[in-house]
Amino acid sequence: MTIRDVAREAGVSVATVSRVFNDSGPVGDETRQRIITVATRLRYTPDSAARSLITRRTNTLGVLLPDLYGEFFSEVIRGIDPTAQRSGYHILVSRSHNDRRELEAAMRAMRGRVDGLVVMSPDIDAEALVANLPDDCPVVLLNCVVEGTDFDSLNIDNFGGAYAMVQHLLGRGHERIAFIAGHERNHDAAERLRAYRAALKDAGAEWREEWERSGDFTEASGYRAAAEIAELSPRPTAIFSANDSMAIGALSALREAGLRVPEDVAVAGFDDIPIARYMSPPLTSVHVAISELGERATRTLLHAVEEKNQHQKTQATLPTTLVIRQSCGGDHG
Amino acid sequence: MTIRDVAREAGVSVATVSRVFNDSGPVGDETRQRIITVATRLRYTPDSAARSLITRRTNTLGVLLPDLYGEFFSEVIRGIDPTAQRSGYHILVSRSHNDRRELEAAMRAMRGRVDGLVVMSPDIDAEALVANLPDDCPVVLLNCVVEGTDFDSLNIDNFGGAYAMVQHLLGRGHERIAFIAGHERNHDAAERLRAYRAALKDAGAEWREEWERSGDFTEASGYRAAAEIAELSPRPTAIFSANDSMAIGALSALREAGLRVPEDVAVAGFDDIPIARYMSPPLTSVHVAISELGERATRTLLHAVEEKNQHQKTQATLPTTLVIRQSCGGDHG
């Protein structure tokens, strides 16, 4: 079923059929009706490859994500997909790029298949990668280290959120606060660590190297780190984890070590994933509107596509809020 | 940068350049070298639209998923994406189709953009939907009600898993086992409920309508259901939830009701999402290899594409296993 079949069957030219399907140019009412009837009868669908070939548009957005854990991935997509769909765009997803080479290959592969790209790459210097792209390809950088104003970018307020959380813990009287960090290569993780140190220093609170443990954002690594922290003496009275997954692992480790949360040790996480409030005890966390992150990135990208990338680039930071629950003494304690 | 530019620059015909890029037909060694050099210098990438137009292949797989909760979505994609990538395929993801109309629209939109489709639709009669598709379009049905052998399909052993779990609980001496169900329209949920009833009946155990509560697979609904169950008298001594998210909600509700798990009430879930083992107490569950589900579906689909859908269709069921942890008395008690 090509446009030609429809045209022949309806007794018109292909141009007219095309005009009907694209609402471009005038078409007589009864001609339009006839074409629509014929087209539905024949189950005609325009061939998107042919269409892209000539219009130079694919109506597809590329989404490049790292190998995210748990609900984060899910939530980002939940923000992106409906937004894209509403504007008639599809999304081409590519996941799990651990090193630079993989990410570059993925970008190359997407080239020409998409009208724009959302790239999330907290581990890798995305700006340099993007430089390899044809400069008429719109890109939105998500959670990337980005300098200058050449690209649209969207970040979480990692520093502000973590700083506020440490302040909160200090305010509750905790004097020995441990920290479970993420990979040092990861930008988000690094910022949260930086804020932890800064908050302690600014408050004149004690800092010890042994209170900083490194994980990799998985529950398992949080479990290990907390198990180690529980052995320290004097034992820290609070553990702040760079993300919720590790905090959840930490809760599990503390319970097994026979320590009560929050009485013996307070715990706080970062991200406020949906499941956090259902932990035992409910997890205090730094709330991030993850799906909103995806949604805003998509909006920005759609705008860039619309403007053929000739628009004013923007750099935005998504605010975070503290969500105090029982794992750090919380509202009930 | 079109193939013509490369051809001109290298002093050959477009056919030869095409042959080099597709490894089709013989090309002289030094000619090949020259073409590759020129192409990289010019940063030439074949236009995928033009290529699809003539080859009738897109090298893209469509993935249609319902609005999945929590980690399930993430895990399915984790199985699909790398498998597709390894075979040189991209994936076009579309999410959140709650009713039949939306799903149909999504399918139509993907038509012509993909070489095959993975459709997961436990709520909707997918087989009927698929009938609307051109019959040369390969489809793999995931977790769908499917009769006959006209389609490739892959299912979880919902009945077997749930049956085994109820048996296990009975074996531990529980005589009043409550069940938190999912939507009755959802095929997975319905099967698990059916198994719960069958297992009780086969064992000659007591069944009461008030022990069956319905949820919607979210933590919040599990929370509500468990809160109600906790009020019953006599109180059930075990709660089996149709998925882990609801079980986690249930744990939270029981804790708030002042009940101990597993001493007062045992809890079991279904899916064994990665986070289950980190609950307090660690959650007993029916393990499902979610990412393997995605991976196998993809393999099947790739095979179908290879065979132009002229292959023998297969219907497979993925086995489940019991994972006994402390929330139901578990290995430690």
Next chain:
DNA sequence: GTCCCGACTGTAAACGTTTCCAGTCGCAGC
């Protein structure tokens, strides 16, 4: 020397659209 074959290369026709340009037609204004 002729013939044939295989290796290599080029020409040009498709693929299914969109869109520029030109054409037809009816009608209002003069």
Next chain:
DNA sequence: GCTGCGACTGGAAACGTTTACAGTCGGGAC
């Protein structure tokens, strides 16, 4: 009645590939 204009329609070029077909050329078999 002629002109001009607007609404509608059609013809055909273009988009960037792949691929069937045909052509060239060198060398081995006879």
